[in-house]
Amino acid sequence: TKTVYTFGGDAPKPDARQKDKTITGGKGANLAEMASIGLPVPPGFTITTEESVRYLREGAAFSDGLRSDVAAALNHIEKTVGKRLGDAADPLLVSVRSGARVSMPGMMDTVLNLGLNDETVEGLAGASGDPRFAWDSYRRFIQMYSDVVLGLDHGLFEEALEVAKEDKGFYNDTELTADDWRELVGEYKNIVAQEQDESFPQDVQQQLWGAIAAVFESWDSDRAKIYRRLNDIPADWGTAVNVQAMVFGNMGDTSATGVAFTRNPSTGEKVYYGEYLINAQGEDVVAGIRTPQYLTRAAREEAAAKPLSMEEALPDAFGELSRTFELLEQHYTDMQDIEFTVERGKLWMLQTRTGKRTAKAALKMAVDMVGEGLIDEKQAVLRIEPMALDQLLHPTLDPDAKRDVVTTGLPASPGAASGKIVLDADTAEQRAGRGEKVILVRVETSPEDIHGMHAAAGILTARGGMTSHAAVVARGMGRPCVSGASSVSIDLKNRSLRIGTRELREGDTITLDGSNGQVMAGEVATIEPEMEGDFGTLIGWADEHRRMRVRTNAETPEDCRMARQFGAEGIGLCRTEHMFFDANRISAVRQMILADDEAGRKAALEKLLPEQRSDFHAIFDAMAGLPCTIRLLDPPLHEFLPTGDTEFAELAELTGVGTDHLRRRASELHEFNPMLGHRGCRLGITFPEIYAMQVRAIFEAACDVARDSGEAPIPEVMIPLVATARELAILKALVDETAETVFAEKGARVEYLVGTMIELPRAALMAGEIAEEGAFFSFGTNDLTQTTLGVSRDDSARFLGPYVEKGIFARDPFVSLDIEGVGQLVRMAAERGRETRPDIKLGICGEHGGDPASIAFCEEVALDYVSASPYRVPIAKLAAAQAVL
Ligand code: ADP
Ligand code: MG
Ligand code: MG
Numbered sequence: 085t086k087t088v089y090t091f092g093g094d095a096p097k098p099d100a101r102q103k104d105k106t107i108t109g110g111k112g113a114n115l116a117e118m119a120s121i122g123l124p125v126p127p128g129f130t131i132t133t134e135e136s137v138r139y140l141r142e143g144a145a146f147s148d149g150l151r152s153d154v155a156a157a158l159n160h161i162e163k164t165v166g167k168r169l170g171d172a173a174d175p176l177l178v179s180v181r182s183g184a185r186v187s188m189p190g191m192m193d194t195v196l197n198l199g200l201n202d203e204t205v206e207g208l209a210g211a212s213g214d215p216r217f218a219w220d221s222y223r224r225f226i227q228m229y230s231d232v233v234l235g236l237d238h239g240l241f242e243e244a245l246e247v248a249k250e251d252k253g254f255y256n257d258t259e260l261t262a263d264d265w266r267e268l269v270g271e272y273k274n275i276v277a278q279e280q281d282e283s284f285p286q287d288v289q290q291q292l293w294g295a296i297a298a299v300f301e302s303w304d305s306d307r308a309k310i311y312r313r314l315n316d317i318p319a320d321w322g323t324a325v326n327v328q329a330m331v332f333g334n335m336g337d338t339s340a341t342g343v344a345f346t347r348n349p350s351t352g353e354k355v356y357y358g359e360y361l362i363n364a365q366g367e368d369v370v371a372g373i374r375t376p377q378y379l380t381r382a383a384r385e386e387a388a389a390k391p392l393s394m395e396e397a398l399p400d401a402f403g404e405l406s407r408t409f410e411l412l413e414q415h416y417t418d419m420q421d422i423e424f425t426v427e428r429g430k431l432w433m434l435q436t437r438t439g440k441r442t443a444k445a446a447l448k449m450a451v452d453m454v455g456e457g458l459i460d461e462k463q464a465v466l467r468i469e470p471m472a473l474d475q476l477l478h479p480t481l482d483p484d485a486k487r488d489v490v491t492t493g494l495p496a497s498p499g500a501a502s503g504k505i506v507l508d509a510d511t512a513e514q515r516a517g518r519g520e521k522v523i524l525v526r527v528e529t530s531p532e533d534i535h536g537m538h539a540a541a542g543i544l545t546a547r548g549g550m551t552s553h554a555a556v557v558a559r560g561m562g563r564p565c566v567s568g569a570s571s572v573s574i575d576l577k578n579r580s581l582r583i584g585t586r587e588l589r590e591g592d593t594i595t596l597d598g599s600n601g602q603v604m605a606g607e608v609a610t611i612e613p614e615m616e617g618d619f620g621t622l623i624g625w626a627d628e629h630r631r632m633r634v635r636t637n638a639e640t641p642e643d644c645r646m647a648r649q650f651g652a653e654g655i656g657l658c659r660t661e662h663m664f665f666d667a668n669r670i671s672a673v674r675q676m677i678l679a680d681d682e683a684g685r686k687a688a689l690e691k692l693l694p695e696q697r698s699d700f701h702a703i704f705d706a707m708a709g710l711p712c713t714i715r716l717l718d719p720p721l722h723e724f725l726p727t728g729d730t731e732f733a734e735l736a737e738l739t740g741v742g743t744d745h746l747r748r749r750a751s752e753l754h755e756f757n758p759m760l761g762h763r764g765c766r767l768g769i770t771f772p773e774i775y776a777m778q779v780r781a782i783f784e785a786a787c788d789v790a791r792d793s794g795e796a797p798i799p800e801v802m803i804p805l806v807a808t809a810r811e812l813a814i815l816k817a818l819v820d821e822t823a824e825t826v827f828a829e830k831g832a833r834v835e836y837l838v839g840t841m842i843e844l845p846r847a848a849l850m851a852g853e854i855a856e857e858g859a860f861f862s863f864g865t866n867d868l869t870q871t872t873l874g875v876s877r878d879d880s881a882r883f884l885g886p887y888v889e890k891g892i893f894a895r896d897p898f899v900s901l902d903i904e905g906v907g908q909l910v911r912m913a914a915e916r917g918r919e920t921r922p923d924i925k926l927g928i929c930g931e932h933g934g935d936p937a938s939i940a941f942c943e944e945v946a947l948d949y950v951s952a953s954p955y956r957v958p959i960a961k962l963a964a965a966q967a968v969l
Pocket of ligand 2: 194
């Protein structure tokens, strides 16, 4: 198999392997593809990811095969460009670039201008007729190579540059002359010689192989490992290496370098979006060394910025660039994120990839592209990451709330967040770990800050543009971000910051509005999101394609209304226990629990009945016409017991029973392991009057709502924690009998079902028999996971982290269903249930009902519906559609 692939010049069209990102990496595959559709790409070659894996596995050794393949491929570059690496008269320079399968922003390092040494720099100066450019390139090369390959501290070089600029009274790098750079190169070489035993390598082959090795090894760097862990990227993918002829954006005022998106990645609008810098190279744009300039005249005018846009300063290259944008979008049928360089007026493409975008932009682009005929509705539905909708389903700042705006930066990533100021990533992680909401404030961010950005609710930087590290990473993570707020100055020693004239301290609360760049002191009120426009259109397409229904887990009328706004098609789980905790009711509940006999319990239940009825009335009103699964009382009774002296005294007064007696009853009810104790249907079996009261309340309310609104709800009475068919048979009889009594009293009936939650392994095993009694199963996958794994969810935090890290579980099984294990029980129960009762209704009501991977599994076993929390309903709808497409 080939280890090296060439592109550009007269390289052959890429074959399937070269087009495969898993082999040539994202960057390499796309460079070859761009070259093959006729775009101007400097010639180069790609070493496969397989070689990096081999190199790391075999203990940092290059194979002979690789050495000769690289030599041949280098020849391809030399022939195409007409220059040779190391030629003292007119040298070829190359970049050595990493490129993993998926883009890992800023994770792996790139070396530019490789091939320069004390001799070739003179050749470059002569051949280009521009000594300043040659020496500028050399100093860049020494610094990058020393940082990336030799592992020296780049701060040393930056300091030397700062000192040189100060000495001369310069502000910008562009003010330095050829001689200034030459002098600096001398200092740089001294630094290298001081910091390590050897002087800076002059042999260009040694430079090349050193850089290739460094890219290979960067796959196992700490920053790369952190990024992989946060993004679920396997360690065995490895990275490709791209070696490519240099083109130069630092050859004076007709040269430039830039980054761009074919559409606005923040809003999704179809406008070119990006930044560029004249007479600059590579990372200058994103590193925030100079403030980048706008791409289009319109963007510059809108921002009232002075420096000319690319459209104005380099109109020909800009024209070429816009044609390239169109071509790329047609070819990839998606928004592209590109890197380009203009060398003396000529445009060169250095990278393209599918651009990261906010959820809002993803929706707008998908809907627009359907309109443009670029993609169809199914592709649009498949294109949106369901969890990304989460960003849109949460509150934004109330436009009418008072804002104490302290400064305005760039709107780098939308959304709003309030939190306490923290000044470094470790502090962000620590304080977030204690449950605090924090805003990470940095001069600029770098890959070392990723864990802190992840922990923070929002990110604020003093430097950097819309394509800075902070902006790109924040958008990817869905964190609101304001970047380039230049009036922010940070004093790390005193853990404080000054914004304009305001003095703030670490720990003070601020609010960010990532949609307009505002930074506000204090917390600002928020409002609920709206579900119209592109969001509605896309969910509409998802609705057309999905098979499963999507219900909600809701137990208050407010939840129900919210869920209906989000498009819920019924209630999949209405828990009833919270209704017992209400301040006005809890004493009646305690009276019931501690009563000595049935008569005592009934007296207390009489007080609860009207309350329960009004609860259900409100819920059925909100859900009129839709199925509502109501779970009868489930938690262990001891959760309701009085605790302190005052609680016992109050109860004694209310019931006229002595506190001693009450305390004795309470201690009788104590349980060692309440999760497996006197709870669920066991309550209904031992205290049928409790369930009878709840069932009466359900049917009285249902009949009343049907009568008053003309639209009957469809109650689905759910018996929890059933292990045997007999339990369900006994309780179903109780439900039917109570329902009939109510219907007789009301002179009316409503349609209803009785079924059970499948949440014990025995219930799954016995599903065939249980289905004889129950008309529906709802998989209670929270408890089913606990009981199958023998893991208590509330106590799992201490070991689940390490379990996931060690790969024992791929993901937290309480977040994403353990399909291999627990999934087998679900599958089996669904099959056995259907054998007995072909029209049995099957659904899922655990947290997993809102998790896209679990939803895909539910489709596979053909459940009728999933049920998710109100905010997750649209996510579940989209995931359900994707599961069938
Ligand atoms: P990253 O993956 O961090 O974006 P790249 O390999 O894309 O790293 O390199 C970063 C930048 O270096 C590019 O955006 C481009 O500006 C510059 N660069 C890379 N290769 C070349 C080249 N052959 N000629 C000119 N500039 C280059
Ligand atoms: Mg980089
Ligand atoms: Mg790049």
